[in-house]
Amino acid sequence: MSKAGPPHGANAHEGLNPAAPNLPARIVAGQRAAASGGGKSGAAREAANVAAISIWPTKAIGQQIVPFLHGFTMQVLPAIDSTNSELMRRARVGQRDPVLLVAEQQTAGRGRLGRHWHSDGPPAAGGAIPAQGKGSGAGSLTFSLALPLAPNDWSGLSLAVGVSLVRSLHPELRLKWPNDIWLDDRKLAGILIETASFGENRFAVIGIGINILPRAGEGLSTPPASLQEVLPELDAPAVLLRVAPALVQALLLFETQGFAPFKAAFKTRDMLYGRAIILSDGTTGDAAGVNGTGALMVHTSSGMKAITSAEVSVRPVGA
Numbered sequence: 001m002s003k004a005g006p007p008h009g010a011n012a013h014e015g016l017n018p019a020a021p022n023l024p025a026r027i028v029a030g031q032r033a034a035a036s037g038g039g040k041s042g043a044a045r046e047a048a049n050v051a052a053i054s055i056w057p058t059k060a061i062g063q064q065i066v067p068f069l070h071g072f073t074m075q076v077l078p079a080i081d082s083t084n085s086e087l088m089r090r091a092r093v094g095q096r097d098p099v100l101l102v103a104e105q106q107t108a109g110r111g112r113l114g115r116h117w118h119s120d121g122p123p124a125a126g127g128a129i130p131a132q133g134k135g136s137g138a139g140s141l142t143f144s145l146a147l148p149l150a151p152n153d154w155s156g157l158s159l160a161v162g163v164s165l166v167r168s169l170h171p172e173l174r175l176k177w178p179n180d181i182w183l184d185d186r187k188l189a190g191i192l193i194e195t196a197s198f199g200e201n202r203f204a205v206i207g208i209g210i211n212i213l214p215r216a217g218e219g220l221s222t223p224p225a226s227l228q229e230v231l232p233e234l235d236a237p238a239v240l241l242r243v244a245p246a247l248v249q250a251l252l253l254f255e256t257q258g259f260a261p262f263k264a265a266f267k268t269r270d271m272l273y274g275r276a277i278i279l280s281d282g283t284t285g286d287a288a289g290v291n292g293t294g295a296l297m298v299h300t301s302s303g304m305k306a307i308t309s310a311e312v313s314v315r316p317v318g319a
């Protein structure tokens with residue numbers, strides 16, 4: 001990421017609930033139904049909406065975030081192509097207040113470098129609900145937080161987001177530059193940050209996908225990790241309650257102070273540090289931590305190189 005601008009993309013908004021103005025955040029039930037593609041009777045739709053409302057800690061999250069983010073709302077959809085894409089679409093039509101959008105299922109989740117982000121939604125009707133994660137039935141937590149953001153320097157934002165997430169979750173989690181959270185050398189979660197400018201204003205969409213339950217790793221070089229391995233008592237709504245308010249605080253800190261307050265914490269969680277790595281452009285070397293702007297330092301045969309490109313991926317040799 002450069003000083004001039006952030007990585008890619010856009011964001012969105014919802015007003016406070018006029019029917020219940022004392023509720024700081026809300027779920028828009030009508031949009032749940034619309035997003036599910038219809039097909040259900042009104043009563044069945046309403047029942048599904050009520051079920052979803054009861055499992056997501058919308059009020060508790062709103063109470064912790066609204067004092068810091070004016071106009072913040074939260075919304076849960078049963079299915080959408082991608083929470084990042086949806087918030088970008090809304091931003092383009094002028095919906096740009098802070099919003100947390102959760103999707104119980106994404107049909108076209110996106111990862112970095114144009115990759116697909118696979119996530120498990122609720123089990124199919126009649127299917128077995130895993131013993132853990134019964135609250136939501138969701139194998140993954142997928143959400144995006146969109147908000148106006150105006151740091152002087154965007155460098156290191158994805159690293160700061162990663163630091164916030166691992167701090168909120170578990171001491172064994174590690175960060176893999178620039179956007180991943182790993183557990184025991186397996187990927188557990190990913191971060192996709194996109195930004196857009198609307199006139200003078202810059203907006204950011206912070207998209208996060210976390211594997212809550214174990215899932216098959218077809219086509220992946222390393223099978224994914226799941227949060228259940230270290231936090232078996234947490235389902236997706238509980239994880240969201242843990243991470244979302246802290247994430248907002250981290251973003252506000254980043255906006256005023258940049259990457260500096262996160263650098264030391266990144267180092268303690270840096271899974272690449274001191275390891276032989278290979279970059280997707282063929283560069284090899286030993287990872288030597290990150291610099292003050294969050295660039296990956298690599299000790300190569302031709303000297304120390306600072307890797308900043310969001311287009312480069314990196315993996316430990318042998319992993």
Ligand code: BTN
Pocket residue numbers: 081082083084085106108109110111112113115117141142143144179180189190191192207208209210
């Ligand atoms: C990566 O590992 O490459 C990033 C994955 C980011 C996935 C999340 S899930 C919620 C949000 N919506 C998306 O389409 N992608 C992000």
